[in-house]
Amino acid sequence: xxxxxxDLYLTESRDHLNAANAALLELERSPNATGPLEALFRAxxxxxxxxxxxxxxxxxxxxxxxESVLAAIRDGATRLDADTLAVLFDATDALERAIAASxxxxxxxxxxxxxxxxxxxxxxxxxxxxxxAGLPRQSLPESMAAEALDVDVCLLADTSLxxxxxxxVLQRARSLGDIVAVAPPETAFLEPGFAGTxxxxxxxxxxxxxxxxxxxxAGHVDRVALRRRSSPREVATPEAxxxxxxxxxxxxxxxxxxxxxxxxxxxxxxxxxxxxxLVIARSRLAQLASPYRDAELQDTMDQASRLIGDLxxxxxxxxxxxxxxxxxxxxxxxxxxxxxxxxxxxxxIVGREIELDRSLLEQIGDPIVHLLRNAVGHGxxxxxxxxxxxxxxAGRLILSAVRESSAVVIRVVDDGRGVxxxxxxxxxxxxxxxxxxxxxxxxxxxxxHIARPGFSTAREVSALSGRxxxxxxxxxxxxxxxxxxxxxxxSGEGTTVSLRLPVTLAVIPALLALVxxxxxxxxxxxxxxxxxxxxxxxxxxxxxxxxxxxxxxLTLRALREVVGLPARDEAxxxxxxxxxxxxxxxxxxxxxxxxxxIVVKPFDPVRGASACFSGATILADGRPALIVExxxxx
Amino acid sequence: xSQKVLICxxxxxxxxxxxxxxxxxxxEIVGEAETxxxxxxxxxxxxxxxxxxxxxxxxxxxxxxxxxxxxxxxxARVLMCSAxxxxxxxxxxxxxxxxxxxxxxxxxxxxxxxxxxxxx
Numbered sequence: 001x002x003x004x005x006x007d008l009y010l011t012e013s014r015d016h017l018n019a020a021n022a023a024l025l026e027l028e029r030s031p032n033a034t035g036p037l038e039a040l041f042r043a044x045x046x047x048x049x050x051x052x053x054x055x056x057x058x059x060x061x062x063x064x065x066x067e068s069v070l071a072a073i074r075d076g077a078t079r080l081d082a083d084t085l086a087v088l089f090d091a092t093d094a095l096e097r098a099i100a101a102s103x104x105x106x107x108x109x110x111x112x113x114x115x116x117x118x119x120x121x122x123x124x125x126x127x128x129x130x131x132x133a134g135l136p137r138q139s140l141p142e143s144m145a146a147e148a149l150d151v152d153v154c155l156l157a158d159t160s161l162x163x164x165x166x167x168x169v170l171q172r173a174r175s176l177g178d179i180v181a182v183a184p185p186e187t188a189f190l191e192p193g194f195a196g197t198x199x200x201x202x203x204x205x206x207x208x209x210x211x212x213x214x215x216x217x218a219g220h221v222d223r224v225a226l227r228r229r230s231s232p233r234e235v236a237t238p239e240a241x242x243x244x245x246x247x248x249x250x251x252x253x254x255x256x257x258x259x260x261x262x263x264x265x266x267x268x269x270x271x272x273x274x275x276x277x278l279v280i281a282r283s284r285l286a287q288l289a290s291p292y293r294d295a296e297l298q299d300t301m302d303q304a305s306r307l308i309g310d311l312x313x314x315x316x317x318x319x320x321x322x323x324x325x326x327x328x329x330x331x332x333x334x335x336x337x338x339x340x341x342x343x344x345x346x347x348x349i350v351g352r353e354i355e356l357d358r359s360l361l362e363q364i365g366d367p368i369v370h371l372l373r374n375a376v377g378h379g380x381x382x383x384x385x386x387x388x389x390x391x392x393x394a395g396r397l398i399l400s401a402v403r404e405s406s407a408v409v410i411r412v413v414d415d416g417r418g419v420x421x422x423x424x425x426x427x428x429x430x431x432x433x434x435x436x437x438x439x440x441x442x443x444x445x446x447x448x449h450i451a452r453p454g455f456s457t458a459r460e461v462s463a464l465s466g467r468x469x470x471x472x473x474x475x476x477x478x479x480x481x482x483x484x485x486x487x488x489x490x491s492g493e494g495t496t497v498s499l500r501l502p503v504t505l506a507v508i509p510a511l512l513a514l515v516x517x518x519x520x521x522x523x524x525x526x527x528x529x530x531x532x533x534x535x536x537x538x539x540x541x542x543x544x545x546x547x548x549x550x551x552x553x554l555t556l557r558a559l560r561e562v563v564g565l566p567a568r569d570e571a572x573x574x575x576x577x578x579x580x581x582x583x584x585x586x587x588x589x590x591x592x593x594x595x596x597x598i599v600v601k602p603f604d605p606v607r608g609a610s611a612c613f614s615g616a617t618i619l620a621d622g623r624p625a626l627i628v629e630x631x632x633x634x
Numbered sequence: 635x636s637q638k639v640l641i642c643x644x645x646x647x648x649x650x651x652x653x654x655x656x657x658x659x660x661x662e663i664v665g666e667a668e669t670x671x672x673x674x675x676x677x678x679x680x681x682x683x684x685x686x687x688x689x690x691x692x693x694x695x696x697x698x699x700x701x702x703x704x705x706x707x708x709x710a711r712v713l714m715c716s717a718x719x720x721x722x723x724x725x726x727x728x729x730x731x732x733x734x735x736x737x738x739x740x741x742x743x744x745x746x747x748x749x750x751x752x753x754x
Binding site: 167 | 716718720721722724725728729734735737747748751754
């Protein structure tokens with residue numbers, strides 16, 4: 001189904017499901033509150049109504065049954081205990097999957113049947129009169145029915161070819177039973193967006209531990225979650241299997257964002273580009289018009305100027321979406337992660353209305369999930385440890401978004417044990433990364449070492465340092481988006497990881513530098529500082545030029561050489577200190593012209609051209625400038 | 635007794651590198667093959683415990699070779715060696731019967747982990 005109603009339905013359902021999950025989390029904290037119960041009721045009821053209109057029977061039936069249970073709870077006929085909550089959580093998950101399946105036109109019943117029986121059981125348990133008729137039990141003896149198990153798998157963040165790895169996981173699982181459904185469908189494993197998070201339903205007689213062992217044996221598996229389904233008969237039928245090997249949306253950070261009107265991002269990019277050129281043309285026109293001192297011309301110029309500015313701003317704003325579209329999925333994820341890890345967590349989201357470029361937001365979901373999981377699993381201590389350390393048993397975890405001038409800063413803050421500085425220092429010494437007589441590491445050095453591939457993956461260090469594997473993968477992603485990552489940690493008090501991201505990828509702040517007759521743009525995100533080129537800061541080590549910057553020795557390169565211009569006297573030049581994930585490099589330029597927002601234009605590399613340019617921009621005077629791919633120089 | 639490995643790759647460099655990694659870990663390199671057809675032939679001669687298989691080789695590629703080898707010996711243990719960006723081919727190889735894969739450039743630890751998974 002590809003009608004715009006389906007899109008609307010999907011978008012709205014997601015909002016209601018998010019609301020339902022939020023209400024369930026609230027109920028888990030305070031079971032007697034009526035507010036969240038009503039919110040849950042409303043959410044489920046709305047989904048039911050919409051599903052009826054769409055003709056999605058299984059979704060309608062499931063939401064109807066949820067409603068019955070909620071009504072029974074409200075009327076005091078069913079108790080809201082942990083078991084009931086667990087069924088409601090599962091039912092909400094099933095609802096999400098059933099909705100996704102229905103929208104893609106596939107059969108949703110594999111996701112609803114089992115949880116429907118459990119929901120009926122809840123109402124039935126306290127209403128004996130209806131139970132005999134209401135629960136037609138399968139007459140199969142228990143031993144004949146293979147058990148259905150839902151398996152959620154998350155591969156390590158740095159897994160190569162995650163699609164192929166996921167396939168190996170499925171193959172291993174197939175040796176234990178039949179896979180009756182996979183989500184996202186196997187064909188999606190090969191898509192570039194597939195990051196290694198997937199689920200499948202397995203009918204098997206194997207024990208949970210054996211299933212988990214088998215899944216992990218496929219390699220590169222980060223997390224496995226198993227959920228046992230108690231009523232397997234329906235999903236185990238051959239028809240269901242045949243139809244069921246379809247999709248349900250694994251949801252989480254991968255779900256598509258709200259989309260009332262679908263516009264190809266490339267069209268917006270094209271408009272953004274045109275608006276950028278218009279802005280440049282505007283300044284040239286203003287320059288040309290000023291000598292004429294014609295009031296009417298000036299008025300018209302001013303008006304056009306304003307309109308062009310508004311046009312650019314409004315095109316930019318079409319790309320912006322509030323972060324809650326991704327963030328609102330996290331409370332549930334944090335809760336589940338906390339349960340798995342045996343942690344108590346009070347999770348808070350701040351600044352959910354802050355807006356980010358949509359393509360950026362889509363790509364930042366995974367790194368945030370990673371940081372949150374790390375914080376829950378490694379940063380926060382167990383309730384016992386916390387109490388022993390004089391802290392409240394429940395750890396605090398805050399995810400915040402703040403707009404800071406031209407950047408959005410996303411922070412993951414925990415009040416856990418903090419990174420073990422001594423352990424990292426010891427490891428860094430063992431790897432000859434720091435001098436043997438160093439006594440401590442700064443936060444920045446700490447991050448640089450932890451981020452070194454192969455450093456944090458050393459198991460004993462990640463356990464000690466309190467950071468799990470994969471921070472290097474997070475940094476790589478954030479850097480690729482033109483952002484930067486910062487770590488602040490205090491032993492025993494907690495850790496804050498900040499992601500500083502540009503608001504948009506279409507317009508970036510850059511430093512303009514002159515080399516010979518040409519102007520080059522260097523994206524600011526990779527620039528740490530600029531200094532004057534003086535003889536006393538330069539030296540030569542083993543035939544290579546280096547820059548002595550405070551207590552550090554940096555490789556020194558000349559942009560002039562990089563772009564292939566003839567060498568010349570560098571006296572009076574300046575050095576831009578570039579910073580990558582682990583290393584810094586000094587780059588010599590003739591002159592620094594200043595800082596400016598530039599419109600990034602796609603760039604088709606010419607044959608034989610240097611690979612050191614990532615794009616081009618047009619300056620206010622109409623001349624083009626190449627954007628230097630800074631990370632290639634570090 | 636150490637386990638026997640057959641290395642299939644059309645590049646001498648890759649064969650040498652893989653051979654060194656595996657030998658240092660105590661495996662015995664019983665043979666090498668430069669083409670898919672050779673790989674199938676050598677497999678039948680040598681009955682190795684493990685085969686490492688490059689995907690792109692002249693005269694029958696690695697995927698066809700895996701298919702042929704596992705057709706004759708369903709218990710064959712084949713580890714694919716792939717470059718980044720060959721995901722579709724790796725998937726095809728797995729469907730043809732390969733048990734695991736490693737991605738170039740090779741890190742010895744990654745190679746040995748994959749070998750353990752295949753043999754384990």
